[in-house]
Amino acid sequence: MPVVEVENVSKKFKYQGKDFFALKDISFDIEEGEIFGILGPNGAGKSTLLNILIGILFPDSGNVKIFGKNPLKNNDLFEKMNFVSGETRFHWALKVKDIFEFHGRLYGIPKNKRITETKKLAKFFEIERIMESKFSNISTGERMRLIMAKALLNSPELLLLDEPTVGLDPDIAIKARNEIKRINKELGTTIILTSHYMHELEQLCDRIAFINKGRIVDIGTVESVKLRKFATYDLIIKVRSVKNKEFLRKRGFVIKGNILKKELPADENISETLSMLAEKGIEITEIESRKPTLEDYFVKILGGKK
Ligand SMILES: Nc1ncnc2c1ncn2[C@@H]1O[C@H](COP(=O)(O)OP(=O)(O)OP(=O)(O)O)[C@@H](O)[C@H]1O
Ligand SMILES: [Mg+2]
Known part of the structure; x- marks a missing residue:
């Protein structure tokens, strides 16, 4: 059974009083353990698609299934998922350890497990040294590693990453990419990723979908997609x-x-x-x-x- 099934999904927005399709008739499946990349120019509909998958937006038509179920009718599915955006920020005064504590509680993780998971993740992402630092004082690379670690607190089976390496120094971006690969390989997490960095998608993704003006133009392995044009x-x-x-x-x-x-x-x-x-x-x-x-x-x- 695919982890994600998207069937004929359309989403309209209004611009200056007129409807336009941010997504039009999108269909694809994602299998367990895949890293699936979504690429396309600015405004193509990538974030809209991810926001539909995590239940922030509702499609106007079509169906989405996660682990075989409709996420809008099965809220418990969100316990198996998590989301990372390059734009994620937390309150400036929160300490890193408080951010783990807050989100651990939010996911309903019991205290003992919260403590052990936080320790494990802080070690995995090498952020033990900043646990007492305020969010406003940590560097961009540390922030990204914190966001990634926080997103793994509920041990998600499906992880959605919207531009996870945007604005990072090349060396930190390389680290983040390695982490993404490691999470996928070691924990078996299915990952959906959007990025403007083509080499990132090329390096990480088992398959990609190219979206333009709300439609899927091409889908397949990176090699097969390139072969169709070259x-x-x-x-x-x-x-x-x-x-x-x-x-x-x-x-x-x-x-x-x-x-x-x-x-x-x-x-x-x-x-x-x-x-x-x-x-x-x-x-x-x-x-x-x-x-x-x-x-x-x-x-x-x-x-x-x-
Ligand atoms: N809430 C909204 N209301 C109206 N229009 C919206 C809304 N959200 C997105 N849009 C529009 O829908 C289109 C798709 O936006 P989306 O954010 O999905 O693009 P994207 O592919 O993620 O682009 P980028 O590469 O710039 O992140 C854009 O034209 C955007 O302006
Ligand atoms: Mg976007």
Whole structure:
């Protein structure tokens, strides 16, 4: 059974008195243990979708099921879920330990378990040192780790992350990404993630959905989604000296000085080409294969040029 089932979900908002669809006829499933990424330009409907899944917003039409049940009729489902937003803030005067205590109580976790879970999470996210600090005094990276730790207090089976690394230093963002992967691997948590950082989605997600103007444009593994838009990639080879020019041209190489360039089908490996060059006694000094990134895909699907 999928952990999340979204079926024909639409959501309208009003803008200057007129209705518009923030989400239109969205359908997809997420399986247990997946990291599922949602990408798309500003205003595409990503946060709206997450807010529907966590019960903050109601869809105008369509159905959502979490663990096979309608979350709007089964409030207890929210005990198995948690949500992280890069924009989450707590009261400035609260100490970090108070934030754990407050949310632990909110989730109805008994005192003993609250204490042990808080200890365990503070250790996992390496924030033991700031437990006595006020929220206003902790750094951005510590805040993000605190938010992530707090979101695991109720041991969620489903975790929703809306731009979890926004505004973080690259080194802290790398740590946060590692944590996301670790939570997924070690605790088996199913994760839904939105991000503007393409490499983040590429690195973390088992599958992604690209949303544009409230509709799903593409869905699948990162590789399969890219393959649909990019049939070829460039192979650039620097050689010591070019021999057999005619032969190389016939094999599809463009020759410039001692650089050979060839467009390969997306599913073709470079080894065949390399061994063919070796057989002809051509000595290779450098190789570069320019495979399209998710960023290239993003730009292409939105009709821009890179
Ligand atoms: N409560 C609301 N009332 C009216 N319009 C809204 C509301 N919430 C969102 N919108 C609009 O709905 C659209 C989708 O917004 P949403 O926040 O889901 O986009 P997003 O994909 O998360 O964008 P971003 O990448 O900027 O975070 C936007 O045009 C936004 O202005
Ligand atoms: Mg958003």
